Amino acid sequence: MSLLQSFSRIKNLLQSIDIAALNKLSQKVDLGKLMDVVSKMSEDDLNKTLKLLMASSGPKKEKPPVNGDFYELAKTLTDEDQVVRMRVRDFMEKEIRPIANTYWNKAQFPMHIIPKMAELDICGLTYKGYGCAGRSALLEGFIAMEMARVDSSISTFFGVHSGLAMGSIYLCGSEEQKQHWLPVMQRMDIIGAFGLTEPEVGSAAAGGLTTTCRKVGEEWVINGQKKWIGNATFSDITIIWARNVEDNQVKGFIVRKENPGFKAEKMEDKMALRTVQNALITLTDCVVPEADRLQNANSFKDTANVLRMTRAGVAWQAVGCGRGAYESALKYTMERRQFGRTIASFQLVQDLLVTMLGDLTAMQTMVYRLSELQDGGILTDEHASLAKVFCTLRMRAIVDHARELFGGNGILLEYDIARFVADAEAIYSYEGTKEINSLIVGRAITGESAFV
Template sequence: MAGTFAKLKQAYQLFKTIDFKMLAKLSEKIDLSQVMTTVAQLDENQLNGLMKMLGSRGGKKKSPPIDGDFYDLGGRLSPEDRALQLKVRAFMETEIQPIVNEYWLKAEFPFEIIPKFAALNICGVTYDGYGCPNRSYLMEGVIAMEMARVDASIATFFGVQSGLAMGSIYMLGSQAQKDEWLPGMQQLKIIGAFGLTEPEVGSGAAGGLTATAKREGDTWILNGQKKWIGNATFADVTVMWARDLDDNQVKGFLLRKDTPGLSVEKIHDKMALRIVQNGLITMKDCRVAEADRLQHANGFKDTSRVLRMTRAGVAWEAVGCARGAYENALAYTRSRKQFGKPIAAFQLIQGHLVEMLANLTAMQTMVYRLSELQDAGALKDEHASLAKVFCTMRTRDVVSRAREVMGGNGILLEYNVARFVADAEAIYSYEGTKEINSLIVGRAITGMSAFV
């Protein structure tokens, strides 16, 4: 009896949706008695489905929001941190997005954004004192992701300034050096660079630096070259790494931009991170005072402490790059129509989108946990290396699929995916190649070193 009553109630609800003028016209085309007989034979689920379809009256269905944070990791942030995340996002979308393609094409840096960038108050985000916010490593990662979500070059600029350059001084400098440099760098009144990689030495930096340092009293004489140094063309100070000729140990120096014998040549014709101003640095008998030697940098193990910290940030940048590509590709597939409907409605396109999202979500959860380890003081080299390997590999896959679902338009800058495709290649290689980072992890899990 109850089932019969439920069916009668559903039938009544269906009856209320009928437009009888339209029904009269419809009767001229189809056998309504047969339709009614068929409807009467529908079970409860089928009838509910029919009512839902009729109730929509052909109205436009509201699309779900475009959001690459599928597991809502942002919801785990404190309200204060969430507000900062959205503040950085708004800055990137309003100040960077409108100009990024222009500057990418010109391979120039938008210096006019630096004061606005400084107003965000995020440089040295994890440091205590010197005007720094003293937030978590998790928040530092989220900031890097938000920047790379719009442009990886700006994220790289931030990583060099806030991470590599400021981090070297914060972790390895004397108190006098911290007092001199960090407040100005935090406010972006002083721009920093990090000089480790050389023309012939990348992965072998631990034991093979050709840049040398020779002490003469209270002065050090630096000679050699550095390559791929971000911010080098306009940096006020470069954290320079060189091999001490006396003890063969890697040491760090604060090389000021007006030092005699120092010259910087901009690297041209890059296919990736074109906004980043990479330089080839040449040092010819550059004299550096002992007071400008990083006082707690006495070997490559100290250099590695900085790299461990910033390598986690590179993994977050990879996530941002992938997220930007995914979200732009998803928006495109919703608006691009072929065969009479948006291409997002086709199975093959949805397959690509889901694989992109799966990779992105796996990457996000990985770096989130990575930063939790870092905040707990438990981060190891192998943790950062595994995240760098995995995230940069998966990012290459995500940006490739993003370009694929956009067809030929995917190679045009105006559709905001081509930059991510190119920039993913640079992120994949810098701060340790896949091979080197894989060997760091391999050593940790096997107990055997495969390094030469």
């Protein structure tokens, strides 16, 4: 294109602008000086400028929706399940997203959302009877993802109450205990916590619990400490796992917050899941009646049954955290402009986004199959452990890439991604570290136990 033709096209472009817009432009730019600068441009620079002007003045393309479900797995849910999933999404978007950063920053829990969450009617979703819906593990997984997609702290709170606490009673309680506790917990009239980890015992919980219990008449006396116990600063009951000094086997107990000898202190200065209220629990000659001992919890194998079920939920949480980070990053790149263009139009940015989406899609398909195994009654420890290992590793990679795409804004809480990055570190570690879960899978595929 000749210099004369370039000038002609710029003239036509300016003439196409209406008078009001031209007057507005003249208030910002000295049009005489602008034309003087243009007249001194080389033909190559002029063509580049013209290309940029034409691109910005042309009709805007409709942007694709921001959606991390690239393989459309959610569309396989039944219409009834879709209603539940979307009800949870609506709750998270309207009730949680506007307050998530505020409560995370203050390290406080929004107690006012519990009655609203109860209205969703999703606690104990997969349990049959006792006011629970008896729905699929697949739907439960999608719900965990929808929660973590907005706020992993709320997802963790819910997982502790509905999964670990209610699950312990559902799997290990007597019929009388289930009838008494599960309906009120399903309605969230009573909130539960789960106390297994200790100050000096995490991965070694299977054989190394230092919290002890001993039977005295028709009561049990418990001594010891528990650490990192989510919800325990305000929970009504906490499931406490302790080693019986008589037979060295692990027992489970429903410990009420008013029990003498039970003390829960809030853990401060966390860098992750700050909204979750973790407690250091001290049990000093804490007396629990035999009626509150989980009647079908007789060894750590029974504890492991609860962990197997909830570990699948943690894998879904990792998917949700990764999806929230990916969708936040994608939306940001489609809005953030540099060098006259949205950064989503740059090759390196698109390469990172596709890498993130590939990891996310792989995670989603894995947990989808994991829930199918759970619904089929054939879920094993190694199935859940492999998903926990893989999904939390890829989650970390996704939030790392997302943080990179935000640049300096990535360390500001207002953009959400800083919260996702921090929370991912907690999800990576709880419900079994990467190393312990790897050894569970390794034992299954080799037939050799590498545990010390």
